[in-house]
Amino acid sequence: MKPRSKRLILLGSAVALLVGAVALVLTAFQQNLVFFHTPTEVAAGKAPVERVFRIGGLVEEGSIARNDDGYTVRFAITDTAQVIPVTYRGSLPSMFQEGKGAVVQGKLTSDGLFVATEVLAKHDENYMPVEAQYALDKAHQANQTVQY
Amino acid sequence: MKAKFLVPLAIFLALAGFLGYGLTLNPSVVPSPLVGKPAPAFQLAKLDAPQETFGVDDMRGQVWLLNVWASWCVSCRQEHPYLVEMAGTGGIPVIGLNYKDERQAAIGWLRAQGDPYLATVTDEDGRVGIEYGVYGTPETFLIDKDGVIRYKHIGPINRDTVQKVLMPMIAELSRAG
Amino acid sequence: MIAELGHFALILALVLSLVQGLVPMIGANRNRIALMAVGRPAAQGQLVFLVISFACLTYAFITSDFSVRLAAANSHSQTPLIYKITGVWGNHEGSLLLWALSLSLWTVAVTVFSRDLPEAFMARVLGVLGWISAGFISFTLFTSNPFERLLPAVAEGRDLNPLLQDPGMIIHPPLLYMGYVGFSVAFAFAIAALLTGRLDAAWARWSRPWTTVAWVFLTAGIAVGSGWAYYELGWGGWWFWDPVENASFMPWLLGTALMHSLAVTEKRGAFRSWTILLAIGAFSLSLLGTFLVRSGVITSVHAFAVDPARGLYILALLVLVIGISLVLFAWRAPKLAGGGSFDLVSRDSSLLANNVLLAVVTGAVLLGTLYPLFLDALNLGKISVGPPYFEATFVPLMVPVVLLMVVAPFMRWKKDDLPKTLRKLGPAFGASIIVGFLVAFVIDHVTWRTVLGLFLAAWVLIGSAQLLWSRLAERPGAAASNRLRGIPSAWWGMWLAHVGVGIFVIGVTMIGSLESHTDVRMRDGQTATIGKYTFVFQGVREVQASNYIAAQAKLQVFKGDRLLTTMTPEKRNYVASAMPMTQVSLHIGPLRDLYVSLGDQLDSETWLVNLHIKPFISWIWAGCILMALGGIFAASDKRYRRLAERSAPAAAARQAS
Incomplete structure (x- = not known):
C-alpha cells in the first residue's frame, strides 16, 4: 500500500x-x-414532571414517617422557603436525620409528590451535600431580597 | 514548530482557564466593611427578661462572639450544636442577637435546641441588624476586647470554621493586651 | 518538641529538593560532572528528612499529642493503634506529606536501580523530580502545615472519620499514592528525553519497568479502594463512578495506554511523541486527581473558598507542571518524531488503535467528571453526571479495546497478513460467541449486556489459552518444562494481565446480571429467604468497643437445612464524633458473597435488614490481582536487569545500530 x-x-x-x-x-x-432543582424551583413548577432530577435541602424537622409496611418512608425536604413531600422505598443512609442536609434523586408526580429512588445524605458531620447547601443559599438570597 | 504538537497545550490552557475562572467565583467571602471597625453600639431588651437591656459595652474587656439567629431560620439549627459546644468548652462568651423573631417562638426554640448564649437580645424590627450589615441569618461576628469587629462569618458555621478560623483568632485575641 | 523537629526536617527536605532541582540541571546544561553528581545525595538526604518528618507526625498521633492540631482533629486517645497510624494520612495535610514521602522513595529508587543511566540524563531526571518535590513540600509547608500547634491543647481529639477506620483504608492511600507518584518517574524520563533530545529504544527500555511498577501500585490501590467502598459504605456497590474514583481511574487508563505505547517505542522505535504525550498525560491526571480529591473542588468549585490560598497554589502548581511540559513538548517533540514505519495490519497498528481508544475513554471520563464543575464554575446551574453516563460511554468504547487486546499479541510487528490472522482467530471468536450465549442461557439471564460480557470474557480467556498454546508450540521437540521456562517473564506478565481482564469481565457481568437484594423487616425468630439462602434473625444486642458502641444483630444463614454461617451486621455509633456507621457482615465465597447490613430500627424489636447476594464479586478482585501480578512479572523481566549490568551507553549504541 x-x-x-x-x-x-x-x-x-x-x-x-x-x-x-x-x-x-x-x-x-x-x-x-441529572439536573438539580431547589425546593423553591420545584414549588414554582420549574422542575420537569416524569424526568429524573435531584432536590437538595434539609430534611424537615418532624417529617420522617414510615408507612405501615415498614419499607416506605415519607419525609419532606425544605430549603427553608418551600417544602416538598418525598416518598422513598428502602433503607435510608445512616446519616439521614431530621434537620440535616440531604439530596434526593427521583421523579416528580403530577400531584406534586416526589418519588425518590435514591437518597444521599452527607458522608460525615462536616460535609453538607453541596446541592443541599446550594438550595439553602438560594433560598437565603431570596429571603434577603424580600427583607430589604 | 508543527501546529499539531500545540494541540495538547491548547486543550490544557482551555481547561486551566475554566478552573481559574471557577476560583474567582467565591460566594462566601464577602468582604465586610465592618471588619476592623468598632462594633455598632446597641442597647436592646433581653430575650428572657424584656425589662432589662444589654449592650456592646457590657462585653468590653472580653473577646466575644455575636451570633445573629432566628427561630425561623433552618440554617441556624444546623450551626447551633457548634455554638453550644463552643460556649461549653471553648470558654468564649456568645451573645445572641435574635433577629426579626417572635419572643415566644425564640424562647421555645432555645429550650429545644439548647441555649449557648450568655445573653440574648431581641432585634425585633431588624434595625441593629441593618447597622451590622446583616445579609440574613445566621451570621457571626468576632469582637475583641476593645469592641472592634475582627471577623464576620456569613452563613452557618461548621466544625471547620470553628477550628480553622474562629478558635485560632480567639486564642490570638485573648492573648493580645 | 517532636512536632517542631518534624517541621524542621520538612524545611530541610524542601531545601534539599531545591538543590536537587537546580544543581544537577545546571550541571547537565554545562556538562559539569561534579554538579550533576549532587542529585543523588540530595535525593537520598531528602528521603532521610522526609522519613524523620513523617515519623514525627506519626509519633504525635500515636502518643495522642492533641497540641498538634492535625492529631486533635483526626485522632482520639481511645482509637486503636492501627487507626491512630492511618489517621496520619486520613486528612489533607498528612496525605500531602505521604505524597512527598512516596515521591522521595521513588526518586531514591531511581538513583539506586537506574545507576547506569548516562550521567547527564540521570541529572535531568533527578532535576525534574526535585522540582516536583519542591512544589509539593512547599505546598505542604506554606498552606497545609501538618505540624501546626493547637494552643491551648484540647483534652481529647475528634477521632478519625469512622468511615476510614477500616483495614482497607490502612493500605489504600499508600498504594494509590505510590501509583500516582510513580508516574512522576515516567514523566521525569519523558521530560529528560525532551530536554536531551534523546528518545530511542534504550530510553523506552529504561522507563518501562518504572511505568509498569507504578501501574501495579495504582491497580492494587484502586482495587483495594473499590473493595473498601463495597463493604464499608454499606450499599453493596463496588464502583460508583464517583469523581473521587474517577480521579484514580483516569491515570490508570492513560497509564495502561502508556505501558503499551512504551512497548512499541522499545521494540520498534515508533510512537515516540505519542509515548511522551501519554507520560505527560498520565502524570498530569495523577496530579489533577490528587488535587481534585484533596482540595474539595470535586464536591464544589467553591470549596476552594474555604482556603483560597490553597486553591491558587494548587492551580499554579498544576499550570506550571503541565504547562511547562506541554510547551516543551510542542517545542522539542517535532524533532524527535519518526521511527519505524508499519503496515495497517500489524501489531503496531493494533496497539496504536487500543492506545487511541484508551485515550478517548479517558477523555470521556474526564469530561463526565469535570463537566459539572464547569457548569458550576460558570454559574450555569447544578447538574450531576451519574453512573448511567459513564456506563453508556465506557462500555461501547471498551468493547473494541477488549476485542483488539486478544488480537494484538497474535500479530507480527510491522506487517502481518489479515486473512491469516482471521483464520487463526476465527475458531476462538466463534467459540466465544457460542460460550457467551450458552452461559447466558444456563444462568437464565439472556440480555444483550450479559451475552456481550460473557462473550468478551470467553474471547479473552480462549484467546489467551490459544496464545499460550501457540507460544509453546514454537519450539517443538523441547521438553514441556523447558518450553515453559524459555518464555520470558515479560510475556507471562502480559499474558497474566490479559487473563486478569477476562476474569474481571466475568465478575462484572455476573454481578450485573444475577445480583439480588431485598429489604426485610425482621424481629426475633423471623426468617427471610433470598435465593437458596434462608436467614433467621436472632435479635440485636449491644456491643461495646474502645471507641464505639454498636447494635449488633445476629442472623443464622441456612442453605437448605444446613447451617452455613452466622452473620453479625452492626450499626455503630462512634463516641468521639457521634457518627453513626453501618458495618456490614460478609460471607465470602468463590461464586458468591452474602452481604448483610442492618437498616433502621422500626420499633423496639423490629429492624429493617438488607440482604444481598453478590454473585462472582470475588472475581472482580481476582482479576485485579492477576493484572497487578502480571505487571510485577513484566517489570521483573531479565532484560531490564541485563541492561543494568551492561554499561548503558554501550547498550544504547547497540540499540541504535
Whole structure:
C-alpha cells in the first residue's frame, strides 16, 4: 500500500473514531444528565414532571414517617422557603436525620409528590451535600431580597 | 514548530482557564466593611427578661462572639450544636442577637435546641441588624476586647470554621493586651 | 518538641529538593560532572528528612499529642493503634506529606536501580523530580502545615472519620499514592528525553519497568479502594463512578495506554511523541486527581473558598507542571518524531488503535467528571453526571479495546497478513460467541449486556489459552518444562494481565446480571429467604468497643437445612464524633458473597435488614490481582536487569545500530 493512502486510512479511521466517540458522549450526556432543582424551583413548577432530577435541602424537622409496611418512608425536604413531600422505598443512609442536609434523586408526580429512588445524605458531620447547601443559599438570597 | 504538537497545550490552557475562572467565583467571602471597625453600639431588651437591656459595652474587656439567629431560620439549627459546644468548652462568651423573631417562638426554640448564649437580645424590627450589615441569618461576628469587629462569618458555621478560623483568632485575641 | 523537629526536617527536605532541582540541571546544561553528581545525595538526604518528618507526625498521633492540631482533629486517645497510624494520612495535610514521602522513595529508587543511566540524563531526571518535590513540600509547608500547634491543647481529639477506620483504608492511600507518584518517574524520563533530545529504544527500555511498577501500585490501590467502598459504605456497590474514583481511574487508563505505547517505542522505535504525550498525560491526571480529591473542588468549585490560598497554589502548581511540559513538548517533540514505519495490519497498528481508544475513554471520563464543575464554575446551574453516563460511554468504547487486546499479541510487528490472522482467530471468536450465549442461557439471564460480557470474557480467556498454546508450540521437540521456562517473564506478565481482564469481565457481568437484594423487616425468630439462602434473625444486642458502641444483630444463614454461617451486621455509633456507621457482615465465597447490613430500627424489636447476594464479586478482585501480578512479572523481566549490568551507553549504541 502506498504511504499516502495508508496515511489517509489512518487519518480517516481516527476521525471516524473521534466523531463516534463525540456522538456517544453527547447522546449519553443528553440522556443521563441529572439536573438539580431547589425546593423553591420545584414549588414554582420549574422542575420537569416524569424526568429524573435531584432536590437538595434539609430534611424537615418532624417529617420522617414510615408507612405501615415498614419499607416506605415519607419525609419532606425544605430549603427553608418551600417544602416538598418525598416518598422513598428502602433503607435510608445512616446519616439521614431530621434537620440535616440531604439530596434526593427521583421523579416528580403530577400531584406534586416526589418519588425518590435514591437518597444521599452527607458522608460525615462536616460535609453538607453541596446541592443541599446550594438550595439553602438560594433560598437565603431570596429571603434577603424580600427583607430589604 | 508543527501546529499539531500545540494541540495538547491548547486543550490544557482551555481547561486551566475554566478552573481559574471557577476560583474567582467565591460566594462566601464577602468582604465586610465592618471588619476592623468598632462594633455598632446597641442597647436592646433581653430575650428572657424584656425589662432589662444589654449592650456592646457590657462585653468590653472580653473577646466575644455575636451570633445573629432566628427561630425561623433552618440554617441556624444546623450551626447551633457548634455554638453550644463552643460556649461549653471553648470558654468564649456568645451573645445572641435574635433577629426579626417572635419572643415566644425564640424562647421555645432555645429550650429545644439548647441555649449557648450568655445573653440574648431581641432585634425585633431588624434595625441593629441593618447597622451590622446583616445579609440574613445566621451570621457571626468576632469582637475583641476593645469592641472592634475582627471577623464576620456569613452563613452557618461548621466544625471547620470553628477550628480553622474562629478558635485560632480567639486564642490570638485573648492573648493580645 | 517532636512536632517542631518534624517541621524542621520538612524545611530541610524542601531545601534539599531545591538543590536537587537546580544543581544537577545546571550541571547537565554545562556538562559539569561534579554538579550533576549532587542529585543523588540530595535525593537520598531528602528521603532521610522526609522519613524523620513523617515519623514525627506519626509519633504525635500515636502518643495522642492533641497540641498538634492535625492529631486533635483526626485522632482520639481511645482509637486503636492501627487507626491512630492511618489517621496520619486520613486528612489533607498528612496525605500531602505521604505524597512527598512516596515521591522521595521513588526518586531514591531511581538513583539506586537506574545507576547506569548516562550521567547527564540521570541529572535531568533527578532535576525534574526535585522540582516536583519542591512544589509539593512547599505546598505542604506554606498552606497545609501538618505540624501546626493547637494552643491551648484540647483534652481529647475528634477521632478519625469512622468511615476510614477500616483495614482497607490502612493500605489504600499508600498504594494509590505510590501509583500516582510513580508516574512522576515516567514523566521525569519523558521530560529528560525532551530536554536531551534523546528518545530511542534504550530510553523506552529504561522507563518501562518504572511505568509498569507504578501501574501495579495504582491497580492494587484502586482495587483495594473499590473493595473498601463495597463493604464499608454499606450499599453493596463496588464502583460508583464517583469523581473521587474517577480521579484514580483516569491515570490508570492513560497509564495502561502508556505501558503499551512504551512497548512499541522499545521494540520498534515508533510512537515516540505519542509515548511522551501519554507520560505527560498520565502524570498530569495523577496530579489533577490528587488535587481534585484533596482540595474539595470535586464536591464544589467553591470549596476552594474555604482556603483560597490553597486553591491558587494548587492551580499554579498544576499550570506550571503541565504547562511547562506541554510547551516543551510542542517545542522539542517535532524533532524527535519518526521511527519505524508499519503496515495497517500489524501489531503496531493494533496497539496504536487500543492506545487511541484508551485515550478517548479517558477523555470521556474526564469530561463526565469535570463537566459539572464547569457548569458550576460558570454559574450555569447544578447538574450531576451519574453512573448511567459513564456506563453508556465506557462500555461501547471498551468493547473494541477488549476485542483488539486478544488480537494484538497474535500479530507480527510491522506487517502481518489479515486473512491469516482471521483464520487463526476465527475458531476462538466463534467459540466465544457460542460460550457467551450458552452461559447466558444456563444462568437464565439472556440480555444483550450479559451475552456481550460473557462473550468478551470467553474471547479473552480462549484467546489467551490459544496464545499460550501457540507460544509453546514454537519450539517443538523441547521438553514441556523447558518450553515453559524459555518464555520470558515479560510475556507471562502480559499474558497474566490479559487473563486478569477476562476474569474481571466475568465478575462484572455476573454481578450485573444475577445480583439480588431485598429489604426485610425482621424481629426475633423471623426468617427471610433470598435465593437458596434462608436467614433467621436472632435479635440485636449491644456491643461495646474502645471507641464505639454498636447494635449488633445476629442472623443464622441456612442453605437448605444446613447451617452455613452466622452473620453479625452492626450499626455503630462512634463516641468521639457521634457518627453513626453501618458495618456490614460478609460471607465470602468463590461464586458468591452474602452481604448483610442492618437498616433502621422500626420499633423496639423490629429492624429493617438488607440482604444481598453478590454473585462472582470475588472475581472482580481476582482479576485485579492477576493484572497487578502480571505487571510485577513484566517489570521483573531479565532484560531490564541485563541492561543494568551492561554499561548503558554501550547498550544504547547497540540499540541504535
